[in-house]
Amino acid sequence: MTRSCAYEVPDVLDRATEVFWKQGYAATTMSELCDITGLQPGSLYAGFGNKQAIFRQVIEHYSEKILREINTRGVIRVSEEKTLDSVIKFIIELMYESGARSCLLIKTLLEKPVGSEQQLILSKLNLIEQSIGSLLEQAEEIQNINERDLSSVMCTIYGIHIYIERGYSKERTIKIAVDTLRQLLNR
């Protein structure tokens, strides 16, 4: 009855994520989004709406990906070795898998672009905090984590994201991250 869609939505969002992540919201142009996705402006607008709407979908898509990683791969990993170290190593591994750059949500939180749905970002960060809390409670040294300790951990994880951008070697950065989180959580 009708022509079918020539693209896969997740593919388009993956590619758009890459550009927004690299350049930030303000510095990314619709023209670049067209180039990277292979879609003409009309198709992009018809399928995803304007720049702001595309970005909102990118944020949703990205957050779901992160949460999935933590709640499936992370949970399985830590259930195999129920130690604080395994949680820490998993978190750092996740950071380096995304190319040793700070999380898109954190970048956007600081950029605060108009109409970036700051509230959306905050709610996603809350979900991630909860998931990391659950992961930590699987470790035998922890078992229960209160709100204050979890906040300290999140604070440290955010710090590592920034620290990564200072461009030190992976070895050095991992050492700092492990040292800091261990010092903070070992009891």
Next chain:
Amino acid sequence: MTRSCAYEVPDVLDRATEVFWKQGYAATTMSELCDITGLQPGSLYAGFGNKQAIFRQVIEHYSEKILREINTRGVIRVSEEKTLDSVIKFIIELMYESGARSCLLIKTLLEKPVGSEQQLILSKLNLIEQSIGSLLEQAEEIQNINERDLSSVMCTIYGIHIYIERGYSKERTIKIAVDTLRQLLNR
């Protein structure tokens, strides 16, 4: 013999800092810089160069201000009460004096605008790290701090900068910051 300058350079840089800090490099327009400084485009270009050059001067100006705060006010404060707590409280005070928003250098490090002189940002962050190190060594509990511990502290301070942007109350944020830094440094 000639007409004299109608503006004070530090005033102009202060005002420009405000705009770049609030909106980021990419989202700030020359037109906004003209409005906030009260200068016409021609004057801005004649006195400070193009957008990139203005930004470079803003970064220099901002960094000098921070370093001055730490190396004079901070050093005096901690020399009066040589405790780890006084250092921590001073650092947090500094953050809240600038309006509870993350440091311009950190924002720029993540934004990575083209021609933002990323190398300049990194060198300023190194200077700040050194100054905070000196401050910590004034505390009697510390006296000597090795590179690794200082890195952990910087990592935590960066984390607090992000944490602040999550919009929790000042009381709660300060509690997290003090708890985290104490846990990390008390021995």
Next chain:
DNA sequence: GCTATAATTGAACGAACATTCAAATAAGTG
């Protein structure tokens, strides 16, 4: 293979952008 319908195309739009420069202005010197 024709038709109906939805997706795609890409040139075109006005708005906003960074930057320029000839003309106007102000002030120190003789």
Next chain:
DNA sequence: CACTTATTTGAATGTTCGTTCAATTATAGC
């Protein structure tokens, strides 16, 4: 007061931006 020289003015420049939409194309059902 006139002259010289540096500063300021602000309209104008060409470019790039986000966005639109009439025309074109592809496909599923008959």
